[in-house]
Amino acid sequence: MTATQRRGRKIMMTPGELDDFLTTQRTCRVATVSADGAPHVSTLWFAWDGTSLWLYSVVRSKRWADLRRDRRVAIVVDTGEEYDELRGAELSGRVEFVGEIPRVGELCAELDFPETLFARKNFDLDEIPHDGRHAWIRLTPEKTVSWDFRKLGAR
Structure with missing residues (x-):
């Protein structure tokens, strides 16, 4: 057990490395708990604002229903x-729902920054197109575990 922990620390990203990584990556896998207790995993694009991970999810999805019932997520x-x-x-913790549901573009100062990040990163636009089918979910992680196997050196 101790060897694994030391190795885990050796490959853990620094806060700066983690921030750079989450800023540049586009796709994540979201694990939720279904009504029957079974795990459900889905894939989404995301935006990272340096503190929180923002998901723009379809509100008529299993993922959305799971999170409305149980806000725990990994x-x-x-x-x-x-x-x-x-x-x-x-990244794991409990999500928050931010803004109108579904999102049609009403003014919401709290969403200005994440929407701009998301639009530029994923659509190469300055504003996100609102379709009335999606809404925002924010995860400010309670726990984060990271790894970078490049730190192990050549094998």
Whole structure:
């Protein structure tokens, strides 16, 4: 157990590395708890504002229904193909729903920054197109675990 913990610390990202990683990655996997207690995992684009991870989710989805009933979530962002390229982070905690549901574009100062980040990152636009089907979910992680196998050196 101790060896694993030391190795875990060795490959853990620094706060700056983690921030850079979450800022540049686009896709995450969102794990929720279904009504019957079974896990449900889905894939979404996201935006990272330096403190919170923002998800723009369809409100008529299993993911949305799961989170409305139980706000606990685990989100994984990872990349790499070869073993010595693997990098990632797991963020977990309880989500908050921000803004109108569904989002049609009413003024909401709290959403100005994450919507701009999301639109630029995922659509190369300055404003996000609102379709009346999505709404915002924010995770300010209670726990974060990260790994960067590149720190292990060549095998």
